[in-house]
Amino acid sequence: MKLREYLKSLDERQLERYAARVGTSSKYLKSHVMGASRGASLKFMRALANESDGKVRLLDVLVHYGVPPEELDMKAQAA
Template sequence: MTLYDYLRELDRPEYSSENPLEAYADRVGTSAGYLRVHVLKARKAASLRYMRKLAEASEGNVSLPEVLMHYGVTAEELNKKAA
């Protein structure tokens, strides 16, 4: 699953209790608003440490390579072997 799809799936304001996006934001250590504005559209560069948090907090729904690709790292770059 892509990070974009995962975030859109979580952002369900119709829930009577806590929005699942809020719970994910708590696990990442940020706010749902930050996820909506900066992460969903990848408008701001993120550190590798933060990208790892995004992947880990998804509890297996989004892998680190998928998060990296969300931020513009191509599949070819991920598959390159270190020289």
């Protein structure tokens, strides 16, 4: 599931709890994460994926923040 879709699927209470688990506020999630208007640390991106209860993969979060999928495929193949 795409990160934006996941965030939109949460009601206000769920969004507040998710925000607390990832170490931010629901306002920050709405204003900066939904539109990927600010960069994010790998630690924060991992938290976004890990705290989604398996609904959002780290790969989806990386793509949300602008990492091209083909670049991620190349790194996976090199490993």
